[in-house]
Amino acid sequence: xxxxxxxxxxxxxxxxxxxxxxxxxxxxxxxxxxxxxxxxxxxxxxxxxxxxxxxxxxxxxxxxxxxxxxxxxxxxxxxxxxxxxxxxxxxxxxxxxxxxxxxxxxxxxxxxxxxxxxxxxxxxxxxxxxxxxxxxxxxxxxxxxxxxxxxxxxxxxxxxxxxxxxxxxxxxxxxxxxxxxxxxxxxxxxxxxxxxxxxxxxxxxxxxxxxxxxxxxxxxxxxxxxxxxxxxxxxxxxxxxxxxxxxxxxxxxxxxxxxxxxxxxxxxxxxxxxxxxxxxxxxxxxx
Amino acid sequence: xxxxxxxxxxxxxxxxxxxxxxxxxxxxxxxxxxxxxxxxxxxxxxxxxxxxxxxxxxxxxxxxxxxxxxxxxxxxxxxxxxxxxxxxxxxxxxxxxxxxxxxxxxxxxxxxxxxxxxxxxxxxxxxxxxxxxxxxxxxxxxxxxxxxxxxxxxxxxxxxxxxxxxxxxxxxxxxxxxxxxxxxxx
Numbered sequence: 001x002x003x004x005x006x007x008x009x010x011x012x013x014x015x016x017x018x019x020x021x022x023x024x025x026x027x028x029x030x031x032x033x034x035x036x037x038x039x040x041x042x043x044x045x046x047x048x049x050x051x052x053x054x055x056x057x058x059x060x061x062x063x064x065x066x067x068x069x070x071x072x073x074x075x076x077x078x079x080x081x082x083x084x085x086x087x088x089x090x091x092x093x094x095x096x097x098x099x100x101x102x103x104x105x106x107x108x109x110x111x112x113x114x115x116x117x118x119x120x121x122x123x124x125x126x127x128x129x130x131x132x133x134x135x136x137x138x139x140x141x142x143x144x145x146x147x148x149x150x151x152x153x154x155x156x157x158x159x160x161x162x163x164x165x166x167x168x169x170x171x172x173x174x175x176x177x178x179x180x181x182x183x184x185x186x187x188x189x190x191x192x193x194x195x196x197x198x199x200x201x202x203x204x205x206x207x208x209x210x211x212x213x214x215x216x217x218x219x220x221x222x223x224x225x226x227x228x229x230x231x232x233x234x235x236x237x238x239x240x241x242x243x244x245x246x247x248x249x250x251x252x253x254x255x256x257x258x259x260x261x262x263x264x265x266x267x268x269x270x271x272x273x274x275x276x277x278x279x280x281x282x283x284x285x286x287x
Numbered sequence: 288x289x290x291x292x293x294x295x296x297x298x299x300x301x302x303x304x305x306x307x308x309x310x311x312x313x314x315x316x317x318x319x320x321x322x323x324x325x326x327x328x329x330x331x332x333x334x335x336x337x338x339x340x341x342x343x344x345x346x347x348x349x350x351x352x353x354x355x356x357x358x359x360x361x362x363x364x365x366x367x368x369x370x371x372x373x374x375x376x377x378x379x380x381x382x383x384x385x386x387x388x389x390x391x392x393x394x395x396x397x398x399x400x401x402x403x404x405x406x407x408x409x410x411x412x413x414x415x416x417x418x419x420x421x422x423x424x425x426x427x428x429x430x431x432x433x434x435x436x437x438x439x440x441x442x443x444x445x446x447x448x449x450x451x452x453x454x455x456x457x458x459x460x461x462x463x464x465x466x467x468x469x470x471x472x473x
């Protein structure tokens with residue numbers, strides 16, 4: 001076996017004289033892989049030629065925050081006292097959503113679940129419908145947590161993000177623990193600061209590329225802004241109100257040793273891939 | 288309600304009972320040989336979701352006695368009906384498959400009537416089964432691997448006690464067979 005370096009991903013690139021292409025899979029595609037077989041198959045096929053498929057552990061945090069926590073929230077609403085009907089769950093989400101979360105996605109998820117299982121037209125008693133809804137929400141949260149890395153060969157852990165590694169737990173009472181605790185400079189246990197310092201030039205290259213755009217998206221503009229703030233003081237990132245603002249950059253740089261980036265949000269990833277001089281593929285919208 | 292009586296030593300009896308229940312229904316068609324191989328874990332291409340008695344003993348030891356309170360059992364006649372429908376799919380013409388899949392979906396949904404008082408792990412297995420049954424009905428087709436996962440979930444639902452490892456195995460088996468956790472999302 002020929003190896004160029006001792007790094008595991010470098011080792012994987014050349015085996016028996018054959019080039020092994022490697023790919024970094026973004027969170028957006030990890031989500032696509034969890035959908036119906038019809039939707040997941042094109043993504044799976046596009047990734048098939050890559051012998052080495054990797055993601056960043058920071059993607060796990062995004063995945064958890066965007067989807068798993070939402071299913072866990074729906075589960076928690078179903079378990080609340082006084083919830084005797086599906087309508088009660090919807091009302092509570094609407095009420096809480098105004099003050100705490102953007103509830104549109106939560107309501108969309110819930111409506112799709114209700115429609116999918118015909119709960120809106122079912123003749124089952126109300127308490128049975130609430131139990132069904134609760135268990136389906138729990139099943140999704142647990143199954144998504146369990147299958148995060150099932151399509152991957154490696155997960156990079158450059159930031160050593162503790163929140164990303166925390167599993168979703170089912171308590172003995174049946175409730176779910178999917179909460180993501182706040183990180184602040186005094187309690188953060190990750191190494192995001194070291195990660196930023198080590199890869200400062202790459203972060204700055206991305207920020208430069210964003211600033212050259214005529215009309216960067218809100219996400220990219222925020223990314224560039226927070227990279228500049230971190231450049232002045234890297235401890236700025238030891239706060240979970242700030243580090244998600246540069247999530248795509250963290251994910252890309254964590255896996256920048258890969259030959260190709262694969263993502264389904266070209267708005268951000270085209271700029272990032274260009275800045276890091278990587279090929280970008282989007283299996284969901286093949287050219 | 289009486290307090291828990293199930294001990295780790297009872298696991299073999301518990302498992303054997305579930306498998307025998309299934310085999311009693313299945314024997315009419317296959318002579319029970321299929322289930323014998325399930326129990327021994329030697330079925331070709333069939334993951335042994337029952338996990339083996341030793342794994343279950345370890346799971347039960349981890350669970351506290353108060354978690355093992357008596358729960359309502361699922362409706363045996365509906366479970367039998369679901370089992371029969373899964374067996375029927377094997378011999379059904381593809382043109383008639385949607386009718387059988389619709390029946391299976393409806394039967395599994397009716398299982399909730401009693402499952403609402405069953406254990407949380409039974410409910411998790413039923414949720415996974417219901418989701419897969421609805422997905423298969425909407426797709427109008429089902430693969431051999433998916434049928435195998437259906438059979439195994441029904442076996443587990445028939446067990447008097449289900450532990451979290453078994454529920455996780457059932458969830459994982461359905462995901463492996465293409466029923467992704469996110470599969471209703473755009």
